[in-house]
Amino acid sequence: MDEAPGLSDQYRTASPWPVFIALGIPISELGLLFDLFPLAVGGLLLFGGSVVGILKESGYVTSTIRAVTALAVIFLAFGAWLAFTDIALVTRGYAVIAAAILLAVGGVVFELFVREQRQTF
Amino acid sequence: MEVNGQLALTVLMGVFLIAVAAWLARVEDWRSYTPLAGGGTVGGTAEQYVSEEKPSGVIRWLTTVDHKDIGMLYGAYALIAFAVGGLMVVLMRIELADPSMTLISNTFYNSLLTSHGITMLFLFGTPIIAAFSNYFIPLLIGADDMAFPRINAIAFWLLPPAALLIWAGFFPIPDVIPAQTAWTMYTPLSAGVGSGNQVNAGVDLMLLGLHLSGVSATMGAINFIATIFTERDEKVSWANLDIFSWTILTQSGLILFAFPLLGSAIAMLLLDRNFGTMFFSVDGGAILWQHLFWFFGHPEVYILVLPPMGIVSLVLPRFAGRRLFGFKFVVYSTLAIGVLSFGVWAHHMFATGIDPRLRASFMAVSLAIAIPSAVKTFNWITTMWNGKIRLTTPMLFCIGFVSNFIIGGVTGVFLASIPVDLVLHDTYYVVGHFHYIVMGAIAFAGFAGLYYWFPIYTGRMYQVTLGKWHFWLSMVGTNLTFFAMILLGYGGMPRRYATYLPQFATLHQVATVGALILLVGQIIFVWNFAQSWLEGREVEDGDPWDLADDDLTTAEWTWFERKLETAVTDGGEDETELATDGGQAVDDADADSADDA
Numbered sequence: 001m002d003e004a005p006g007l008s009d010q011y012r013t014a015s016p017w018p019v020f021i022a023l024g025i026p027i028s029e030l031g032l033l034f035d036l037f038p039l040a041v042g043g044l045l046l047f048g049g050s051v052v053g054i055l056k057e058s059g060y061v062t063s064t065i066r067a068v069t070a071l072a073v074i075f076l077a078f079g080a081w082l083a084f085t086d087i088a089l090v091t092r093g094y095a096v097i098a099a100a101i102l103l104a105v106g107g108v109v110f111e112l113f114v115r116e117q118r119q120t121f
Numbered sequence: 122m123e124v125n126g127q128l129a130l131t132v133l134m135g136v137f138l139i140a141v142a143a144w145l146a147r148v149e150d151w152r153s154y155t156p157l158a159g160g161g162t163v164g165g166t167a168e169q170y171v172s173e174e175k176p177s178g179v180i181r182w183l184t185t186v187d188h189k190d191i192g193m194l195y196g197a198y199a200l201i202a203f204a205v206g207g208l209m210v211v212l213m214r215i216e217l218a219d220p221s222m223t224l225i226s227n228t229f230y231n232s233l234l235t236s237h238g239i240t241m242l243f244l245f246g247t248p249i250i251a252a253f254s255n256y257f258i259p260l261l262i263g264a265d266d267m268a269f270p271r272i273n274a275i276a277f278w279l280l281p282p283a284a285l286l287i288w289a290g291f292f293p294i295p296d297v298i299p300a301q302t303a304w305t306m307y308t309p310l311s312a313g314v315g316s317g318n319q320v321n322a323g324v325d326l327m328l329l330g331l332h333l334s335g336v337s338a339t340m341g342a343i344n345f346i347a348t349i350f351t352e353r354d355e356k357v358s359w360a361n362l363d364i365f366s367w368t369i370l371t372q373s374g375l376i377l378f379a380f381p382l383l384g385s386a387i388a389m390l391l392l393d394r395n396f397g398t399m400f401f402s403v404d405g406g407a408i409l410w411q412h413l414f415w416f417f418g419h420p421e422v423y424i425l426v427l428p429p430m431g432i433v434s435l436v437l438p439r440f441a442g443r444r445l446f447g448f449k450f451v452v453y454s455t456l457a458i459g460v461l462s463f464g465v466w467a468h469h470m471f472a473t474g475i476d477p478r479l480r481a482s483f484m485a486v487s488l489a490i491a492i493p494s495a496v497k498t499f500n501w502i503t504t505m506w507n508g509k510i511r512l513t514t515p516m517l518f519c520i521g522f523v524s525n526f527i528i529g530g531v532t533g534v535f536l537a538s539i540p541v542d543l544v545l546h547d548t549y550y551v552v553g554h555f556h557y558i559v560m561g562a563i564a565f566a567g568f569a570g571l572y573y574w575f576p577i578y579t580g581r582m583y584q585v586t587l588g589k590w591h592f593w594l595s596m597v598g599t600n601l602t603f604f605a606m607i608l609l610g611y612g613g614m615p616r617r618y619a620t621y622l623p624q625f626a627t628l629h630q631v632a633t634v635g636a637l638i639l640l641v642g643q644i645i646f647v648w649n650f651a652q653s654w655l656e657g658r659e660v661e662d663g664d665p666w667d668l669a670d671d672d673l674t675t676a677e678w679t680w681f682e683r684k685l686e687t688a689v690t691d692g693g694e695d696e697t698e699l700a701t702d703g704g705q706a707v708d709d710a711d712a713d714s715a716d717d718a
């Protein structure tokens with residue numbers, strides 16, 4: 001700030017991810033609480049994808065696919081816990097598992113096709 | 122029918138996700154931001170980075186992680202919530218002008234009562250403080266930004282969905298009605314037990330929204346603690362850290378310990394309501410809820426009042442021409458209040474039949490908290506004593522704060538005493554007491570800050586006469602409304618009711634007139650705020666309050682002055698000077714300015 005007064009106005013200032021992380025949380029919560037399958041899956045996908053996006057962007061992870069896999073495993077464990085233990089919230093558990101699988105698939109697709117394309121720029 | 126609904130929802134969700142992905146792909150290509158640790162202004166790609174920095178229009182506000190922009194977003198959000206919560210209560214006060222049910226139904230009154238409380242505390246109070254702290258803490262401590270700028274943005278963006286969920290009951294959604302649990306959400310009512318209508322999904326939605334706003338506050342608090350601890354400029358030590366940063370640091374500590382507890386309690390309540398758990402329906406469940414809720418709820422009061430005290434401690438000396446009297450003791454009092462605030466919660470439960478020995482200890486701590494509060498009050502008064510007082514609008518609001526805080530505080534001391542509390546519990550006395558604090562003190566300090574820093578965040582000056590009208594109408598309105606409530610409480614008028622006995626009519630009408638005066642004052646505020654922002658006199662001096670005359674300038678004004686100077690030297694176009702480093706951008710910038718000329 002001292003070296004270049006006014007520069008603070010132009011300092012690392014934009015990221016597309018926070019809005020979607022913030023939207024993903026309530027959408028998935030609504031879906032899981034009221035047992036609305038599409039909302040739960042969609043919200044978790046939005047949340048998971050955005051978390052990976054923001055981690056990649058800020059340099060906390062280097063590999064997209066590994067971050068996606070880690071999140072998918074967490075979701076999978078949570079979904080299994082809901083669906084197959086005494087808690088027996090079966091449909092909600094399946095929703096989380098579906099989100100985990102879709103997230104993993106999305107990660108693979110991104111790794112195989114989209115990321116390559118990006119690097120050619 | 123159900124299958125169709127699921128299908129429609131799936132299609133909607135799918136389309137939404139594809140739209141998000143498409144938008145992200147576009148935005149990702151603009152590639153103007155750099156990794157967190159990148160710095161960005163040094164090195165090969167610097168000129169590109171800078172010249173393409175902030176996107177324009179709505180996208181800028183949706184994607185910003187700049188602490189000042191986020192501060193502005195918090196401010197806009199809080200003021201909208203203040204208007205909503207304020208209009209809700211205007212409707213309630215008009216209903217209360219007459220003893221019987223006339224304008225709105227009793228159930229609608231209950232819904233408004235619940236939403237008014239939650240809106241004002243969680244959607245106005247906490248965010249308006251976050252507006253000031255986001256904008257000014259980094260400037261005051263000489264940091265480039267918050268410690269975690271993206272977390273900062275997430276914390277803000279959780280709030281709009283939270284508001285929608287909290288107000289969801291009022292929207293025309295089939296089968297959803299607004300919650301009528303009051304903001305304290307006492308069980309068993311809020312657990313949906315019995316024949317009442319609180320099983321409705323509206324309560325679940327409100328609980329989810331409240332939970333989200335708590336997550337947001339906690340994220341913000343962690344960010345402020347990290348920022349104040351690690352991002353201070355070399356020149357800013359603990360010894361000369363400003364008073365506002367001290368109060369925000371203390372507040373953040375309180376949030377860190379209080380809000381997760383609210384989150385857990387709400388999660389338990391949601392489980393009780395939807396998944397058949399019995400946290401609050403077994404013996405002692407109702408008291409358990411009250412303990413959990415107030416263990417959060419009382420620190421929440423100090424979460425809301427400490428930063429406004431910090432604003433007053435910062436602004437009041439600037440217009441008294443002196444430094445804050447007993448600065449160290451104001452800081453110590455802040456910390457003391459922070460610690461003590463966790464030991465007073467059961468004073469909200471004196472009438473529940475808890476163990477009398479427990480009650481006595483909570484009474485002692487509650488009375489003790491009056492000491493640091495009084496230390497602050499005396500320090501503000503002593504700061505003004507023999508000072509060179511300038512009655513500007515922010516100063517008027519600061520003095521109004523002190524005045525209202527004394528009435529709100531002293532009535533609180535009486536309530537801390539068990540025998541008095543048992544008489545006044547659940548009467549309008551309590552309502553009058555805490556509104557003197559939340560409206561008379563907290564909102565007044567908010568206005569003091571909004572007026573004091575108006576030149577910084579708008580580059581313009583507000584209209585002085587309208588500012589004074591706003592203050593005086595607010596001051597008269599506040600005292601008329603809430604003093605009448607204190608008297609109503611002495612008379613035994615119970616709180617939370619939409620109807621009342623005719624003997625209370627006069628004082629209720631006085632309170633309604635006061636509320637309408639407040640409404641007029643706030644309409645003037647909105648007009649002044651909006652019009653001055655668009656058309657007010659532009660500030661050309663970095664020290665519009667002449668703080669330098671008394672050697673009272675603070676870091677944010679120094680920053681503002683430098684900002685104005687840079688803006689002038691590069692011809693008012695932010696990027697021109699910075700773009701001269703490199704190739705193409707210079708020509709573009711020059712061409713632009715030539716066009717402008």
